[in-house]
Amino acid sequence: GVTFTDEYGDGSAVSGDVYFGPYTFAGATTNHGYFGVTNKEAGFAGQPQGLLGLSFSFGKDGGVTSSVGEVPIVALGLQSFGFYLSNSNNGDSGVFTTNGFDSSHVSGPFDFGYWQFDVTKGRAWVHNTFATLSGLGSAFGSVPSAIADTGTTLVILPTSVARGIWGLIGATDDGSGKGTARIPCSVAQTGPDVSFTFGDPFHSVPASVYVLPNNDGTCTCGFAGGAEGQGVTIFGDLFLRGTYSVSVAPLYILGNRPGERPSSGQNS
Numbered sequence: 001g002v003t004f005t006d007e008y009g010d011g012s013a014v015s016g017d018v019y020f021g022p023y024t025f026a027g028a029t030t031n032h033g034y035f036g037v038t039n040k041e042a043g044f045a046g047q048p049q050g051l052l053g054l055s056f057s058f059g060k061d062g063g064v065t066s067s068v069g070e071v072p073i074v075a076l077g078l079q080s081f082g083f084y085l086s087n088s089n090n091g092d093s094g095v096f097t098t099n100g101f102d103s104s105h106v107s108g109p110f111d112f113g114y115w116q117f118d119v120t121k122g123r124a125w126v127h128n129t130f131a132t133l134s135g136l137g138s139a140f141g142s143v144p145s146a147i148a149d150t151g152t153t154l155v156i157l158p159t160s161v162a163r164g165i166w167g168l169i170g171a172t173d174d175g176s177g178k179g180t181a182r183i184p185c186s187v188a189q190t191g192p193d194v195s196f197t198f199g200d201p202f203h204s205v206p207a208s209v210y211v212l213p214n215n216d217g218t219c220t221c222g223f224a225g226g227a228e229g230q231g232v233t234i235f236g237d238l239f240l241r242g243t244y245s246v247s248v249a250p251l252y253i254l255g256n257r258p259g260e261r262p263s264s265g266q267n268s
Contacts, residue, residue, distance in 0.1 A: 004036045012043030026098050028076040073247070082246040085150070085237060106244035119146045119233060122198035124161055126168040131161045133198065133233055143227045146198065148245065152236030153212075154180075155205070159225030165194060169207070171221040179226035185219040187211050194223065196239070205239055212238075 005015040016038035022031045073081065082101035085094050095102050120142075122133035134144050143158045157165070159179060166172065169191050171183040191207030210222035222238040 006036075012041075014038045014042075015040045025072075025076060026081075026096065028078055028098065030072075030075040030077070033072065033075045080246060080248040082244065083150075084244050085241045101244065101246055116145050116147050116232065117198065118144060119198045120144045122146070122196065124157070124165060125195040125197070125202070126165060126192055129164075129168060131164045133161060133196070134158065143231070143233055145231075146233035146235060148235045148240060150237060150240060152234050153238060154222050154224045154234075154236050155210075155239050156224050156227050156230060156234040156236070158227045158233065161227075162223050162225035165223050166221060168192070169194065169210075169221070171223070174220070179224045181221040181224070183211055183219050183221040185211060185213060185217070188219070196235075203239065203243060205242060209238060209241060 002018040003015065004018050005013065007013040014036075016036050018034055018036050020032055020034045022029065023033050023035065079099050080101075081099075082097045083095065084102065084105040095105060119133040123130040124133055133146065134142050156179075162179065162181070163173075166181050166183075169183065170187050171181040174180050174182045188208050188211035191211065193204040193206050194210060195202045195204040197203070205222070212220045212222055214220055227233045
């Protein structure tokens, strides 16, 4: 049979067999869709619940290696999908929409770009201080491209950029050698926003989001170094929680715009 493997940036990995047959997702059905069934999982902190990558076919992109498969969003006959990730601190819930977007969670124009986009002119801002997102000119070399990736928790930046942000928000290297940092938990209430630009609008991440409790009285900083090893800067869930994202088939286009919470009493 046909097999697949998939490795994630945090070192976790899955592998298994590829099956095909009918399945239904969000009201859309394909009669001959391909999907992977894992028989080996490694490196997960908890029991994985599954992953359906809508925009990528097996063997083409995203680190999945296999020889068959059609882009799921195409197989399902969808033109686009949009999503808003919930933030429990705001008391709201996540929303997934097909063939359009949820106007209760977004307003104004989208900041469009391909799934892997150029950040050589992008910047990270804390107050009025900025660093180039590509890390150009640093000892670690350049990282000219970035991706937005659900499933990656942190924002993975060039090490020089991450260290610059740490110094401005009170974070320090945690000594693990993994490019991560510790940060005082009190910064969640007092720290500055960290903002990113790679188009026209600012995309801001508040301190209440980038300070991550470890449930032992300590906290981890949501901005990590190590993008050099990945080959791209990664804007993970921590960043995406403040945006509304849209992918339009068959192109891998991602639109981000600060997500707006529905007013009190409004359901989505």
